[in-house]
Amino acid sequence: MIVVMKVGSPEAEVVRINQELEEWGLTPEKIVGKHKVVIGLVGDTVDLDPLQLREISPWIEEVLRVEKPFKRTSREFRHGEASEVVVSTPNGPAYFGEHHPLVIVAGPCSVENEEMIVETALRVKAAGAKFLRGGAYKPRTSPYAFQGHGESALGLLAAAREASGLGIITEVMDTADVEKIAEVADVLQVGARNMQNFSLLKKVGAQEKPVLLKRGMSATIDEWLMAAEYILAAGNQNVILCERGIRSFDRQYARNTLDLSVLPVLRSLTHLPIMIDPSHGTGRAEYVPAMTLAAIAAGTDSLMIEVHPNPAKALSDGPQSLTPESFDRLVKEMEVIGRAVGRWAAPVVAVA
Numbered sequence: 001m002i003v004v005m006k007v008g009s010p011e012a013e014v015v016r017i018n019q020e021l022e023e024w025g026l027t028p029e030k031i032v033g034k035h036k037v038v039i040g041l042v043g044d045t046v047d048l049d050p051l052q053l054r055e056i057s058p059w060i061e062e063v064l065r066v067e068k069p070f071k072r073t074s075r076e077f078r079h080g081e082a083s084e085v086v087v088s089t090p091n092g093p094a095y096f097g098e099h100h101p102l103v104i105v106a107g108p109c110s111v112e113n114e115e116m117i118v119e120t121a122l123r124v125k126a127a128g129a130k131f132l133r134g135g136a137y138k139p140r141t142s143p144y145a146f147q148g149h150g151e152s153a154l155g156l157l158a159a160a161r162e163a164s165g166l167g168i169i170t171e172v173m174d175t176a177d178v179e180k181i182a183e184v185a186d187v188l189q190v191g192a193r194n195m196q197n198f199s200l201l202k203k204v205g206a207q208e209k210p211v212l213l214k215r216g217m218s219a220t221i222d223e224w225l226m227a228a229e230y231i232l233a234a235g236n237q238n239v240i241l242c243e244r245g246i247r248s249f250d251r252q253y254a255r256n257t258l259d260l261s262v263l264p265v266l267r268s269l270t271h272l273p274i275m276i277d278p279s280h281g282t283g284r285a286e287y288v289p290a291m292t293l294a295a296i297a298a299g300t301d302s303l304m305i306e307v308h309p310n311p312a313k314a315l316s317d318g319p320q321s322l323t324p325e326s327f328d329r330l331v332k333e334m335e336v337i338g339r340a341v342g343r344w345a346a347p348v349v350a351v352a
């Protein structure tokens with residue numbers, strides 16, 4: 001349920017209403033939007049009468065029920081406004097959200113050694129990326145496949161962060177590793193295979209680093225948003241949703257079916273920022289550029305693209321990884337579409 005305050009409501013009145021709602025046994029959450037203040041109410045609100053709640057103050061404009069199973073995640077909970085996720089990086093804050101320029105995340109599937117991760121970081125940064133991705137802990141279908149270098153790879157990510165100034169996005173698979181990974185990562189990634197690992201969702205929700213929540217490969221949009229709800233309910237409001245392709249009946253030519261329809265659908269359902277991952281979404285480097293450009297045209301807030309200095313030798317996901325040269329070319333094409341849809345950052349002008 002949400003309580004929408006009238007424009008210009010005195011702060012003291014909002015505080016008083018919050019206290020009164022707490023006395024009713026509710027957990028109010030004040031959300032300050034661009035135009036209005038709303039108070040979100042979650043928990044057992046089925047027996048509450050919106051008309052009775054409205055009587056609490058003449059400054060209440062309306063009281064609305066959030067009909068969806070996801071509450072904090074829903075667009076209504078923010079009274080229709082988009083949220084932004086601000087991530088601090090060595091190069092300053094990066095902003096993810098509907099009203100910000102596109103954010104590019106790039107890097108290898110796995111962190112293999114220091115030379116390759118630092119080289120990739122410098123190359124993708126020069127091309128225009130703001131974040132380096134790279135797995136230290138890898139979820140692999142086969143137990144015999146390369147599992148990632150684990151803790152030692154975290155040190156290599158820290159070195160790449162230092163050398164490039166890029167923010168770091170890396171996956172956490174186990175609740176036991178959250179703190180250790182959060183010391184190095186600027187954003188914690190919860191992978192497709194863990195989208196409904198509820199213990200992990202609660203744990204990343206109880207710490208402060210922003211979370212990138214990938215869509216499970218067979219997850220419905222409601223299941224995905226309920227997974228995000230776990231993180232928000234645990235206290236962390238900084239969640240970015242990442243579409244990375246779903247399973248459909250035909251896997252002959254593409255590894256997954258990249259569901260770009262999530263862009264308009266999520267826009268209407270949630271205030272959270274959206275990322276598209278065309279690399280896992282297609283599984284083939286040659287399909288990545290077309291889907292990247294389509295995602296920008298369809299309004300994505302950010303993109304995650306796998307880039308490897310030598311894809312033929314990659315320890316994981318080589319076939320879908322771009323070379324640094326092809327990534328350079330792609331970013332130039334991205335700029336054309338990004339400008340056309342008003343989502344390209346203006347170049348930073350040095351002030352003497």
Ligand code: PEP
Nearest residue numbers: 109191192193214244280
């Ligand atoms: C990855 O980003 O390398 C990864 C394993 O992604 P997903 O969870 O989408 O498969």
Ligand code: MN
Nearest residue numbers: 109306316317
């Ligand atoms: Mn990968």
